[in-house]
Amino acid sequence: GDSVTQMEGPVTLSEEAFLTINCTYTATGYPSLFWYVQYPGEGLQLLLKATKADDKGSNKGFEATYRKETTSFHLEKGSVQVSDSAVYFCALTGSARQLTFGSGTQLTVLP
Amino acid sequence: DVKVTQSSRYLVKRTGEKVFLECVQDMDHENMFWYRQDPGLGLRLIYFSYDVKMKEKGDIPEGYSVSREKKERFSLILESASTSQTSMYLCASRRQRSHEQYFGPGTRLTVT
Numbered sequence: 688g689d690s691v692t693q694m695e696g697p698v699t700l701s702e703e704a705f706l707t708i709n710c711t712y713t714a715t716g717y718p719s720l721f722w723y724v725q726y727p728g729e730g731l732q733l734l735l736k737a738t739k740a741d742d743k744g745s746n747k748g749f750e751a752t753y754r755k756e757t758t759s760f761h762l763e764k765g766s767v768q769v770s771d772s773a774v775y776f777c778a779l780t781g782s783a784r785q786l787t788f789g790s791g792t793q794l795t796v797l798p
Numbered sequence: 799d800v801k802v803t804q805s806s807r808y809l810v811k812r813t814g815e816k817v818f819l820e821c822v823q824d825m826d827h828e829n830m831f832w833y834r835q836d837p838g839l840g841l842r843l844i845y846f847s848y849d850v851k852m853k854e855k856g857d858i859p860e861g862y863s864v865s866r867e868k869k870e871r872f873s874l875i876l877e878s879a880s881t882s883q884t885s886m887y888l889c890a891s892r893r894q895r896s897h898e899q900y901f902g903p904g905t906r907l908t909v910t
Contacts, residue, residue, distance in 0.1 A: 721897075723901075728903070729904075730802070730888055730902050730903045731841075731888065731890075731901040732901070733898055733899075733900075736897070736898070738897070776840060776841070780897050785846070786831075786841075786843070786899060788840035788841040788842075789840055790838050790840040791838075791840050
C-alpha cells in the first residue's frame with residue numbers, strides 16, 4: 688500500500704537558518720503530494736501541494752519539488768522564523784484519493 | 799472562510815463510557831473524515847463518509863462507529879471507551895472532486 692516516510696524530529700534551528708525536512712514516498716500510479724502544517728493547539732493546514740512530476744509547490748517561503756525519479760518531496764525554506772515553529776506532515780493521495788500521512792516532524796525555531 | 803468545527807477541544811471520559819465526538823463543516827462538502835493523531839504515528843484514518851448516510855472504514859475502525867445524518871455533520875462514536883483510545887481526534891472535510899482536505903482544531907480525548 689501507499690506509505691510516506693519523513694525525517695524524524697525534533698528539529699531545532701536558529702532564526703534565519705536554512706530548513707530541509709526530507710520526505711520520501713511509496714505509491715502506485717501517480718500520487719499527489721502535500722505538506723501540511725500544524726501550529727500549536729490547532730488543526731492541520733495545507734501548506735503546499737504538487738500534483739505531477741517536476742511540479743514545485745510553494746507558499747509562505749516554503750518550497751517542495753515533486754521528484755518522481757527519487758520518489759521524494761522534500762520541504763525547504765531559506766530563512767526560518769520563530770513563527771514557523773510547528774509540526775510538519777508530508778502526505779500523499781493515491782488512486783483511492785485518501786490521504787496517507789508521514790509521522791510528522793516537530794520544528795522549533797529559536798530567536 | 800472555510801470552517802470545520804469540533805464540539806470539544808478537551809474531553810475526559812471514564813473507561814466503558816459511550817463517547818460522542820461531533821464535527822460540523824459549513825462548506826457544503828460531500829466528503830468527511832475522522833482521524834486520530836498519535837506521536838510518532840502521524841494521522842491514521844478511522845472512518846470516512848462520501849455523502850449523507852454513507853460511511854466507509856478507514857485503516858483503524860475497530861472500537862469506533864460513525865453517523866452522518868446531515869451533510870454538514872459527521873459524528874464519531876466510541877461505543878465503550880478504553881484507555882487505548884486516548885488520543886487527539888481530527889475531523890476533516892473535502893469537496894467531492896478535490897484532493898484538499900480542511901481540518902478542524904481537534905479534540906484531545908483522555909480516557910481514564
